[in-house]
Every structure is written in structure tokens, then in C-alpha cells.
Amino acid sequence: MTASMHPSLIFLAGALLLWVLPLLGRKFVILLVPAIAFLVITQMAPGTFYGYELFGYDLHLLRIDKLSKAFGYVFTINAFACFLFALHLKSRYEHTAALLYIGAALGAVFAADLISLYLFWEVMAITSTFLVLARKTEKAYRAAFRYVMVHIFGGLCLLAGILLQVNATGSVAFDGFSLQGLPTYLILIGFLVNAAAPPISAWLSDAYPEATVTGGVIMTAYTTKTAVYTLIRGFAGWEILIAVGCFMAIYGIIYAILENDMRRILAYSIMNQVGFMICGIGIGTAMAISGAVAHAFAHIIYKALLWMSAGAVLYMTSKSKCTDLGGLYKTMPLTLIFGTIGALAISSFPFLSGYTSKPMIIEAGIHEGFFWVWLILEIASAGVFLHAGIKFPYFVFFAKDNGLRPGEPPKHMLLAMAFLAFICIFLGVYPQPLYDILPYPVDFHAYGFEHTLNQFQLLMFSALAFFLLLPLLKRTETISIDSDWFYRKGGRWFYAGCAWIFNGINDFGDRVFAQKIPSLLNRFFSDPSRSVQKRTVQLIAGATGNKSQVERRNEEIDHRTKALAYPIGGSVLLAVVFVAVMSLLYFN
Amino acid sequence: MDPENKKPEVWTWFDHPRNIKRLKIGFYIILVLLVIPDFFIHKHSNFSSVEAWPGFYAFVGFVSCVVIILVSKVLGYVLKRKEDYYDS
Incomplete structure (x- = not known):
């Protein structure tokens, strides 16, 4: 038996068709696509098809067995009902996102290996985000942003797990995992994020209710149930x-x-x-x-x-x-x-x-x-x-x-x-x-x-x-704190805390290194010899306890500095000593 | 939104106290009827003989819900916030 049509392709074709057809044609397309996909799935014979090679691995986009078919059936039946429900929508944009999202969910269900699964997994995360964005409210934009961030996190866990798993076993096969270790735990976390398992669950109750009327209906079925499918397959x-x-x-x-x-x-x-x-x-x-x-x-x-x-x-x-x-x-x-x-x-x-x-x-x-x-x-x-x-x-x-x-x-x-x-x-x-x-x-x-x-x-x-x-x-007009608190409120507090600590360090550095020390140095170098002499006089006076001479000595120093009355020989001697020290330091 | 539905038909059956009373009585009768057969059939148990007692599942259903409601009420004091909590 040759490979049948891949159900995701039908959804992809439908999504492309939407952009060339008028409204009436679009209505037919969104109803026909899931119906055709359902019929195609009923005719599929067990096996793996659509092989391709990537990074030197043999991959397959279509694995047909009873488990994947069962999810294929319900995904397409539900898609048909959802599009019937959304028939009034004129927006090409929203229908396209929905078709691609459902197509990717079917792709993830039928994917035979971890790499194909991952690719569809990420497409699902991105396309579903548009169903929230399509609500076009400020709240929805924010919720969509949080939604996609959480899914990127989950996707990265999954990717890291897959890479480690492939590295450890040399196989990209997606079957029941038997070894418990970091790779499989990371994959499990990736799956559980999409299944909305606590503690990373609040994305669901955060984003779905902000989606459009029809987007919400569509989203309920696919992300979590694809995760259920992958958990059945792997865990x-x-x-x-x-x-x-x-x-x-x-x-x-x-x-x-x-x-x-x-x-x-x-x-x-x-x-x-x-x-x-x-x-x-x-x-x-x-x-x-x-x-x-x-x-x-x-x-x-x-x-x-x-x-x-x-x-x-x-x-x-x-x-x-x-x-x-x-x-x-x-x-x-x-x-x-x-x-x-x-x-x-x-x-x-x-x-x-x-x-x-x-x-x-x-x-x-x-x-x-x-x-x-x-x-x-x-x-x-x-x-x-x-x-x-x-x-x-x-x-x-x-x-x-x-x-x-x-x-x-x-x-x-x-x-x-x-x-x-x-x-x-x-x-x-x-x-x-x-x-x-x-x-x-x-x-x-x-x-x-x-x-x-x-x-x-x-x-x-x-x-x-x-x-x-x-x-x-x-009923009370309230919301309840869920685990999204950590990135909604906690994140803000973390930001404020970081701002306080690092801006504090910055201010301190500015005060000390940019203002205080330069002004001190400035004062010293404006007249170094007088400063050194006065300081020495003070130190000697402090050491000997004889302070009666300090005033007079200071006056002498001021006088000498004003008149520039320094014995030249002393300066020359100092210069020679300085050059000698420098040459010792540098050329030794 | 839809012009043909602008003046929808209005049902008010549940607004009459008499009907609510009938519903209540019907509900209580159903509750009693559901427990009565337990006294006459032999019930199986999976883990403990307590499960075979008449009305065991009625008891589980009622107590579970009371506990769930009370627990969520208490948690509500901790978890509930004003709707603009995240906006400020």
C-alpha cells in the first residue's frame, strides 16, 4: 500500500487556499478540510510513511497505528464542529492560524520520531498564539505574550531532552521511554508543560479565556490532548x-x-x-x-x-x-x-x-x-x-x-x-x-x-x-493567584529588586569613582609639591607631638611655593631618583 | 447582534416560586429513590466492606463536595485578589 495523503498537508493546503478565495469559498474550505482529513484518516493502513533524511537520521512524518488514528479521528471531527461554529468569521487571519494549528497538532500526533514531533510541537505553540492575539485587546496581547513565553520554555526543555536522548541512545525513535534519566525527564517536562500540569499550568487558564470566542473553542482540544497523546506514547x-x-x-x-x-x-x-x-x-x-x-x-x-x-x-x-x-x-x-x-x-x-x-x-x-x-x-x-x-x-x-x-x-x-x-x-x-x-x-x-x-x-x-x-x-469579582503569579508579579518584583541592587551599585560607583576620587586627585595635582610638603609636616608633627611649628612651617611652604623658591639641585635629584626607579621597574 | 433575534422569546418558568418548589420536591424524591435499592441488593466492594454499606456512594459524593467547597472557601481567603491585581 502506498502512503496516503498526510492529514497535515490537507490543512496546510486549506490555509493557503483561504488567501485566494472569496468569503463563500472560504466557508466551504474550512468545512471541507477537516471532513476530507477525517475521511483520509479512516482509510489509512498501519505503517510508517513520508520518510525523509535530516542530520543523517531517517525520519518519518506519518506513523499510523491505532493510537495515532484514534487521536486523528477526534481531532478532525472536533475541527469540523469548531469551524462550523466559526463559520461567521470573515477573518482570513484567524482561520489560517486555526487551520495551521490543527494541522500541526495532527502532524505531532502522526510524527514517527522525536525530531518531526518537535518541529510540529513548535508550530503548534506559535500558531495557537495568534488565536489569542486575534482578540485584539490589551489583555489578550499580554496573555498571548505570556502564553508563548511559557511554551517556548516548554519547547526548549523538550528540545534539550531530545538532543540528550539522541546523543545518549543514538536513536530518534519516539516509543515508550524505558530509561529514567535527565534526557527523558526533560522530555517529560516538555510534554507536561503542554499538558498544563502544575506548576507550569497557569498558561492555560491565563490565555484560553482571553482568546477569541471561536479561538477559545479551538484551542481547548489540541495543545493539551496532543500532550496526552505524547505522554501515552512515551511515558x-x-x-x-x-x-x-x-x-x-x-x-x-x-x-x-x-x-x-x-x-x-x-x-x-x-x-x-x-x-x-x-x-x-x-x-x-x-x-x-x-x-x-x-x-x-x-x-x-x-x-x-x-x-x-x-x-x-x-x-x-x-x-x-x-x-x-x-x-x-x-x-x-x-x-x-x-x-x-x-x-x-x-x-x-x-x-x-x-x-x-x-x-x-x-x-x-x-x-x-x-x-x-x-x-x-x-x-x-x-x-x-x-x-x-x-x-x-x-x-x-x-x-x-x-x-x-x-x-x-x-x-x-x-x-x-x-x-x-x-x-x-x-x-x-x-x-x-x-x-x-x-x-x-x-x-x-x-x-x-x-x-x-x-x-x-x-x-x-x-x-x-x-x-x-x-x-x-x-460569586465574587475577584481573580485567584495561580502559578502565573511567579512570572506576572514575582517577575516584576524580581525586576524591581534587580533595579534596586544594580542601580545602587551603579550610583555608588558613580559617586566614588567618577566624583569623589577625581576631585581629590584634582586637588592634589593642582599643586603636588605643596600638598606633599604640608602633609609631611603634619605627619611629622603628629608623630613627634610637637605642633607648635606646624603653622610656621605651613606659611614657609606657601611662601616657597608662591615664589617658586625651590633649590634646583633638589628637584634634579628627585628627577634622577624618579628616572632610576622607573628604569628599574621597566627594564629589569 | 443578529437582527432576526432582536426580540427573543422570553421564558420565565424558573422564576415562579411554585415551580422551584416542585423541582425541589422532585429532587428530594429522586435522592431517596436512589438510596433505597442499596438496602435490597448485594453490593460489591473493592477495598473495604464499608463500600457495600447502603448509600456509600451518596455519602462519598456529599461529603467530598462539602469538603471541596470548604477547602476552596478557605483557600479563597489566601488566593483571591481584586481583578486589577496584575494591572497595578
Whole structure:
């Protein structure tokens, strides 16, 4: 079988076409590109293709197996929905950035070696930055700057790790890493930065909510889930990831609860969900890996749906803070329904897609006998319902009515949401098609009576806790300090501290070396012989204790200097001595 | 924004106290109904026999959420700042 079309090429071609086509043509292109890419991926046979040589290594741009195909499917399906949602946009610039970004994400997923992966990795970081910049606000510019700086840092870690790895093993292969050492740790850090693992996680909640309405929807899927893919490929079964994943799951919940901006709530819930996946990767058994892939698939769909409903609200009201919103069910019932389907799916409500994917990871943890993993993931599951399942729809669509009466968003947005809502329900009711594309065959049945009942209990009593403690959850017009504090505030303090220390040294140097010492020297050399004589007289007087002669001697010196009445012989003698000393010093 | 949506239809179902009351009652009934079957079926446990107790998952869900809310409330005092915190 010959190599099929590379999916990234289709996106690249689409991005180029945008610049020659009129608006109507552009609308067709952005919908056709993901659709064609999806069809191409369905037809791909396993193997590695698109070989090329760089730095003397054999590299391949296209590695097709079940794992890369699974991510390829969901990336293209989601891209189709996102572009349908963004159909109203006339901006060539934003669509181009989005197409290149998604194309690079597919390139990273299909890359067969570390060097190709790195190249696509960096393209993703740069193109996604434009989706934030396209918001064209001062806040967005700043957030985009921080976003790209963090990703450059992560990319450099990855590059350093790759170079060390290639140097140590002589191979550019990107498969499961077995050796734990500096190279693999650096690669792991590079991946974890993109997965938004604390402490380098705040870029996500910082930048995504500042992106454009449609850019935010698009960004949620690709950067973090490409990182999940690379972690599965390289670090399956690394136990440290269990701890990282559990921490992320809880961390995301706490910050989401503190948050006021609806899109920032959803940004934190990405971290929470990616935490589940990373935990599954750390467990590393066939079931856990399949669970992580299934969850990534389901997550991309319902998270895009949630961001679309939030995006629709932002698009119609230009507001994004819970304190400004509320009562929107009155005029946006369809958006509410679609958003709620997404919210219930993320909470892994039975009969929706989260329920047929996430429990697989928890089940895998139970099989391995990890008590703490099980407990934390159950607590986190309850917490998801709290922050994303109820809090998001409640404060946006119900709660206090702020008098906003926007209508429903444009039809193409509703259609995009309906499409994703359908997938959420479909995969919740009939998950077999999803299970068929997973890297390992799974024997998992979500709908045992007991299991379903347990899940309902967990969720409904979480809801009870939410409504009973509602007064404690009152929204405040605040932001929360996250790890971006270190480069936003801490950086400023560091700058101020450096300014104080180094400018202080500079001032001191200026005072001493540029002002004091020259003026002293100036005074001395204006009349050196008088100064030397007076000083000598003073020293002698000090040594002998006989000060009565000092005044008279000084007068004598002044008189002699004025009259220039020095014995010549003495001067000549001094000159001879001086020359003798100089010649000794230099010519010896 | 869209001219055809300028005067959207306004739903007010959730604004009537009577409806909210109905929802509440319905919600409580569901909660009770969810726990009742636990008394009649044999439940499996993974780590400890406590898991087989009736209403275990209801308990976990409720307590987890209460703890999460309280913990985030406390952390909120430390972490929350005014919105212009980074601007100054």
C-alpha cells in the first residue's frame, strides 16, 4: 500500500487556499478540510510513511497505528464542529492560524520520531498564539505574550531532552521511554508543560479565556490532548504520572470553584479532566491506556461543546463573568440545553459520553489495587459535577437575573453545538464504535445496574451539597493567584529588586569613582609639591607631638611655593631618583 | 447582534416560586429513590466492606463536595485578589 495523503498537508493546503478565495469559498474550505482529513484518516493502513533524511537520521512524518488514528479521528471531527461554529468569521487571519494549528497538532500526533514531533510541537505553540492575539485587546496581547513565553520554555526543555536522548541512545525513535534519566525527564517536562500540569499550568487558564470566542473553542482540544497523546506514547506506566494526574484532578476543581469568569472555570476543568487522563497513563495497563484514550476522545467533544455554549453567551452578550451573567435561560434555552448536555457529559452522567470513558480509568486503578487513586478519582468525579456540571450552567443561565436578554446565537453555532451534543449522547448510549478504535481491546461494561446506581448517587448527592452550600459559593469579582503569579508579579518584583541592587551599585560607583576620587586627585595635582610638603609636616608633627611649628612651617611652604623658591639641585635629584626607579621597574 | 433575534422569546418558568418548589420536591424524591435499592441488593466492594454499606456512594459524593467547597472557601481567603491585581 502506498502512503496516503498526510492529514497535515490537507490543512496546510486549506490555509493557503483561504488567501485566494472569496468569503463563500472560504466557508466551504474550512468545512471541507477537516471532513476530507477525517475521511483520509479512516482509510489509512498501519505503517510508517513520508520518510525523509535530516542530520543523517531517517525520519518519518506519518506513523499510523491505532493510537495515532484514534487521536486523528477526534481531532478532525472536533475541527469540523469548531469551524462550523466559526463559520461567521470573515477573518482570513484567524482561520489560517486555526487551520495551521490543527494541522500541526495532527502532524505531532502522526510524527514517527522525536525530531518531526518537535518541529510540529513548535508550530503548534506559535500558531495557537495568534488565536489569542486575534482578540485584539490589551489583555489578550499580554496573555498571548505570556502564553508563548511559557511554551517556548516548554519547547526548549523538550528540545534539550531530545538532543540528550539522541546523543545518549543514538536513536530518534519516539516509543515508550524505558530509561529514567535527565534526557527523558526533560522530555517529560516538555510534554507536561503542554499538558498544563502544575506548576507550569497557569498558561492555560491565563490565555484560553482571553482568546477569541471561536479561538477559545479551538484551542481547548489540541495543545493539551496532543500532550496526552505524547505522554501515552512515551511515558505509559511511569508511576510519577499517577501522582501528577491525581493532583491535577483536584487542583482544577478547587480553582474552578474559586473562579468567576465562565471560560476560566472551563479552562480549569480542562486541567481537572486531563488529570484523569494522566492518571490513567501513569497506571499504564492496557485498560488504563485505552481508558485514557477514550476519555481524551470524549473529553475533546464535550469540552468543545461547553466552550461553544460559553462562547455563544460571550458572543451574544460580550460578557464572560458569572457576576455579570445569569438568567440567560429565558432567552437562550437552546444554548442552555446544549451546554447542559456538555456539562452532564463532563460529569460522567450515565447515558452521556463521559460515563462510558472515565470509569474505565478508575476501574483500571481498582484492578491494580491503588486505593488512594480510586478514592481521589471518586472525590474528583464528584467535584467535576460540582464545578462544571452545575456551577457553570447555574451561574450563567440561572442564578441572579442581570437583565440580559440576548437571543440565541446564529444558526451555524447552534448547529455545531447540536452536532457535538449528539456525539455526547451517542457515545454515552452506544460506546462500541469508540471502544473499537482504542489501542487495546477493552472488556468494559459501563451499564451494570450497581455501577450506574453508584454513579447516580455520587452525582445527585454532589448536587445536594451544591445547593445546600450555595451561600458559600457566591460569586465574587475577584481573580485567584495561580502559578502565573511567579512570572506576572514575582517577575516584576524580581525586576524591581534587580533595579534596586544594580542601580545602587551603579550610583555608588558613580559617586566614588567618577566624583569623589577625581576631585581629590584634582586637588592634589593642582599643586603636588605643596600638598606633599604640608602633609609631611603634619605627619611629622603628629608623630613627634610637637605642633607648635606646624603653622610656621605651613606659611614657609606657601611662601616657597608662591615664589617658586625651590633649590634646583633638589628637584634634579628627585628627577634622577624618579628616572632610576622607573628604569628599574621597566627594564629589569 | 443578529437582527432576526432582536426580540427573543422570553421564558420565565424558573422564576415562579411554585415551580422551584416542585423541582425541589422532585429532587428530594429522586435522592431517596436512589438510596433505597442499596438496602435490597448485594453490593460489591473493592477495598473495604464499608463500600457495600447502603448509600456509600451518596455519602462519598456529599461529603467530598462539602469538603471541596470548604477547602476552596478557605483557600479563597489566601488566593483571591481584586481583578486589577496584575494591572497595578
